Every structure is written in C-alpha cells, then in structure tokens.
Amino acid sequence: MATQKQPDIYQIKVTLEGIRPPIWRRILVTGDTTLSKLHRILQVITGWGDYHLHGFIINDTYYGISDPDYGLEMNNEKNVKLEKLVSFENEKPKFFYEYDFGDSWYHSIRDRLR
Numbered sequence: 001m002a003t004q005k006q007p008d009i010y011q012i013k014v015t016l017e018g019i020r021p022p023i024w025r026r027i028l029v030t031g032d033t034t035l036s037k038l039h040r041i042l043q044v045i046t047g048w049g050d051y052h053l054h055g056f057i058i059n060d061t062y063y064g065i066s067d068p069d070y071g072l073e074m075n076n077e078k079n080v081k082l083e084k085l086v087s088f089e090n091e092k093p094k095f096f097y098e099y100d101f102g103d104s105w106y107h108s109i110r111d112r113l114r
Helices: 034-044
Strands: 008-017 023-030 055-056 062-063 096-101 105-113
Touching: 008 034, 023 034, 023 105, 034 055, 034 096
Parallel strands: none
Antiparallel strands: 008 023, 008 105, 055 062, 055 096, 096 105
C-alpha cells in the first residue's frame, strides 16, 4: 500500500507595511493551500472584513479575482497552490498581499519551510 506524501508546512510571517510599531502575525499553512484560501485566512488573522478587492503579487505576477470595473487583469487565485508558486529552499521568499485597492493596505509575506 502506497503512502500519500504529506504537504509541506510553511511558517508565514505577515506584516502590514508602513505602520509603526509593526503589526504582524505568524501562521502555519500547508503548501497545498490555494491563494484563495490564503486570502480567507489573512482576512481572519488581520481582522479585515473582506469588503474590498484584493490581490497577491508574486514574482511580478498578479493573482486574485479580475474586476472589469477596475480594469484589473489577474491570474485566477482559486486553484493556485503556494507550493507551485513559491520556492522556499534556497532563500526566504517575500511576496505581497494587497487589500483594498483604494487604500492599498500592503502586507509583506515572508515564509520558510518548516
């Protein structure tokens, strides 16, 4: 009987940019977490109410939900998994989560494989 490989666990530090003193959270997520699910997790841990548009910026590529009213072209976040986008083996990656395109709340996300 073959055993199924367990997904890697990532320890993520989420920091709200431009705020002093720093506001941050540290969470654990699995590598098979989709960006859509990560968005929902970030909404809970940051206390946001999910009333505004959002997006992820990873390696100069935008992921989220496209909105024709804003002219936003984004790659769909629903089926994109962290382990397919971000390599944590050789460096500490950094990518961004933007919430509320009007106020532009940027959250830097640093991670390391656990």
